[in-house]
Amino acid sequence: MLKIQEIRELIKLVDQSTIDEFSYEHDGSKIKMKKHNGVTNVVNQAQQAPAPVQVAPPVQSAAVPTVPAVEPVKAEKLEDVPASKVEDANLHKITSPMVGTFYASPNPEAKPYVSIGDKVKADSVVCIVEAMKLFNEIEAEVNGEIVEILVENGQLVEYGQPMFLVKPE
Template sequence: MFKVQEIREIIKLVDASSIDEFVYEADGAKVKLKKKNGVTEVVAPKKVEEAPVAQVAAPTPTAVASIPAPAPKVETPAPVENAADLHKITSPMVGTFYQSPNPEAAPYVKVGDKVGDESIVCIVEAMKLFNEIEAEIKGEIVEILVQDGQLVEYGQPLFLVKAE
């Protein structure tokens, strides 16, 4: 069976190359990568004898998909606001969520902070690349939905923002 780090390295190499399809089999496990319109699709490693594997499409041509580990459950208090009125800032990729640029620094935002369209709210690290995530909306941070250092998935809500 492949290790997640090995799969991530293969994805990174295929994404940076000009090849459109890559298949690798070893010890009864198989990894298959395909690019469509510059977007890398990943077929999760499974035993060859098992059922067909699912495909996960990378969110953007520059981002790289990886096999996510299950995220721990985070208990969050019920928001004061009606959730339908709130904007969700979601993760554009699979990676590790960080609230600050380094362990000694203050978090980018806290509950109650005002943010602008281009305000950086966090970092999502994927394969040693630290991607700054912008709010993309003017408003107030109502709730932080994940913990610092938590693994996040593509499309997972990170923050709730009350739009101005």
């Protein structure tokens, strides 16, 4: 049986894609999603109970904070983000290559991979993004200095969302 967080991630991925229908079977459970006019219907056939889920259209956001499952997820609007976090032509943005959870360190007891002011090389690991129980190491892609960390540890990140600002050397 899929966990609720995994189902939510599937709903987001289907909503952001151009497909209109998606079905998934695993261990006797079957989930089927159909998009119609901004509403994604999710049916878990193991329980035989349709559950309409209202899904907002994708929003280009600077961050999506992690909140308890009982509260709706709120996206920041770009207008609400300080200018230093939105655009600086001289800085390189390290962006998330996928939807997932941002982790600053390899485990909760370890120190973060990078901090503000740290020098990084193109192949330096700067964080981990966990997606569907897979932990993906993210590299800096550029030589330089970390000038800003745009996300919090444990925060949900979207595809293409900036996570770090690096001053290239």
